[in-house]
Structure formats: structure tokens, C-alpha cells
Amino acid sequence: MEKKDLQILAQNLANPQGEKGIEIGEMMNATNIGMTLESIKTLLIEDDETILEIGHGNAAHVKSILNKAQNVQYTGIDISETMHNEAKRLNAEFKDHAEFVLxxxxxxxxxxxxxxxxxxxxxxxxxxNPVEYLNEIYRVLKDNGTFVLTFGQRHFMEKLPFTEYDFTLYNTDEMEETVSKSYFKRMKVSEKDEEIKSKTGDETVRRIYTVLTIKK
Incomplete structure (x- = not known):
């Protein structure tokens, strides 16, 4: 891909916009679904719980969350108006149990x-401002609640050509150190890997990622 195309891809990964953003949202859902389902499993969702997802994308996975237990209430929040509208469209049938906030x-x-x-x-x-943002998450999480933070590890992510454009990358130790500067007190680390299709083409890559289970 040309540099300009990589920049456009990076911008739409951060904040999908318009028709291109809808395409990117579909691609992100497909390539991230393994990480998303692993994160959902790690939450250990129980009956009557309220769930917040930060950066829901097109939210084609919401059904997987609502099926985990009885009377689950899901809220998704995103900075992308395109993804906000797509998520509402794709999840219209779940409107009594899922809401989306821009x-x-x-x-x-x-x-x-x-x-x-x-x-x-x-x-x-x-x-x-990662520490400030973590403290915001701490604020809206119940005292006995769980926060799951999932991300691709630095040594994998830095091989991707689009991550040089406005991505801040972390290895597991760096992310643990960042979390330790926030109000959160406890975390459990799990490292995973999976085969995925690259976001820049049809080749398959091995993604190594971290799931942090974080508690107050």
C-alpha cells in the first residue's frame, strides 16, 4: 500500500468515517473478533449485569454478550459517528438491552x-492521556467490578505498516506499568496468539496479544 493509503487506513482504524469507515468497521470486526470474544469470555458475565464496551466499532458482536447471561444490559461508547450509527442499525433488534453513546x-x-x-x-x-483515562474507567466501574483491557503487543504491532501513524504501542510490561499509575490496584495478565488475515491484504499473520483483567 502507498503511504497515503496507509495513513487513511490508520485514521479510519482510530475513527472510522463515512463509506470507507463502514468498510473498515466490517474489516475490524472480522479481524478483531477473536480478541473480542476472548475479552467477553474473560469478563465472566452474570445475570442482570451492566456491561460497558469502549470503542465498539460496528458492534456486530453484541449478540454474543447478551447471550452470556439473563437480563444483561449492554452500553457501547465510541468517538465515531459512523460506527455509532452502524452499531444502532446492526443491533436494532436488541434495543431493549443495548444502547450506544457517541x-x-x-x-x-x-x-x-x-x-x-x-x-x-x-x-x-x-x-x-492513558492514566487519566484509566481513572475515568475506574470511576464508572463498580467496586467489585472487572475491567478487561485487550491489545496487540508492541513487537507484533510495530511490524504493521500503518501503526507508525498516530499509534502508541505497548508491550505487556509497559501496559502493566501504565495501569499501576492509575487508581486500579490489581491485575491478572494473560498472553494469547492467533492467526488472522492482515488489515492491509490477504496474507495471514500471527497476532500476539495481551488480555489484562483489572480490579479495584
């Missing part, structure tokens, strides 16, 4: 201790 990317527009479980997949690269 926001500016810094302050979470929710009351303190609003959610039992929170998760995010492949968004941490775009957080402007």
Missing part, C-alpha cells in the same frame, strides 16, 4: 460506579 473520547458520560463489567479491545493505542 462521545468526545476523554470523559465518560456516566455516573460513578455505573457498570459491573467494562472492556475495550484495540483502543488503548489512541488514548491521549
Amino acid at each position: 462521545y468526545g473520547g476523554k470523559k465518560l458520560p456516566f455516573e460513578d460506579q455505573a457498570f459491573d463489567k467494562i472492556f475495550t479491545v484495540n483502543t488503548v493505542y489512541f488514548w491521549e
Whole structure:
């Protein structure tokens, strides 16, 4: 891919826009679904819980969350108006149990201790102030709640040609250190790998990623 195409891809991975953004959203859902389903499994969702996903993309996976237990309430939040609209369209049948919120990317527009479980997949690269943002997540998570943070490890991500454009990459130790600077006190680390199709073409790559299970 040309440099300009890589920049456009990087911009749409961070904040999908328009028709191109819809295409990127579909591609992201396909390539990230393994990480997403692993994150959902790690949450250990129970009946009557409230779940927040940060950076939901097109949210084609919401059914997998709602099927985990009885009377689950899902909230997805995203900075992309394109993904916000796509998520509502794709999940219209679940409107009684799933809502989608558009926001500016810094302050979470929710009351303190609003959610039992929170998760995010492949968004941490775009957080402007990671510790401040982690403290926002801490604020809206219940005291006995669980936060799952999932991301591709630095040595894998830096091989991808688009990550040189406005991505901040982390290895597991760097992310653990970042979390330790926030209000969160405990975390469990799990490292995974999977075969996926590259975002820049049809070749298959081996992705190595980290799932952090974080508690107050």
C-alpha cells in the first residue's frame, strides 16, 4: 500500500468515517473478533449485569454478550459517528438491552460506579492521556467490578505498516506499568496468539496479544 493509503487506513482504524469507515468497521470486526470474544469470555458475565464496551466499532458482536447471561444490559461508547450509527442499525433488534453513546473520547458520560463489567479491545493505542483515562474507567466501574483491557503487543504491532501513524504501542510490561499509575490496584495478565488475515491484504499473520483483567 502507498503511504497515503496507509495513513487513511490508520485514521479510519482510530475513527472510522463515512463509506470507507463502514468498510473498515466490517474489516475490524472480522479481524478483531477473536480478541473480542476472548475479552467477553474473560469478563465472566452474570445475570442482570451492566456491561460497558469502549470503542465498539460496528458492534456486530453484541449478540454474543447478551447471550452470556439473563437480563444483561449492554452500553457501547465510541468517538465515531459512523460506527455509532452502524452499531444502532446492526443491533436494532436488541434495543431493549443495548444502547450506544457517541462521545468526545476523554470523559465518560456516566455516573460513578455505573457498570459491573467494562472492556475495550484495540483502543488503548489512541488514548491521549492513558492514566487519566484509566481513572475515568475506574470511576464508572463498580467496586467489585472487572475491567478487561485487550491489545496487540508492541513487537507484533510495530511490524504493521500503518501503526507508525498516530499509534502508541505497548508491550505487556509497559501496559502493566501504565495501569499501576492509575487508581486500579490489581491485575491478572494473560498472553494469547492467533492467526488472522492482515488489515492491509490477504496474507495471514500471527497476532500476539495481551488480555489484562483489572480490579479495584
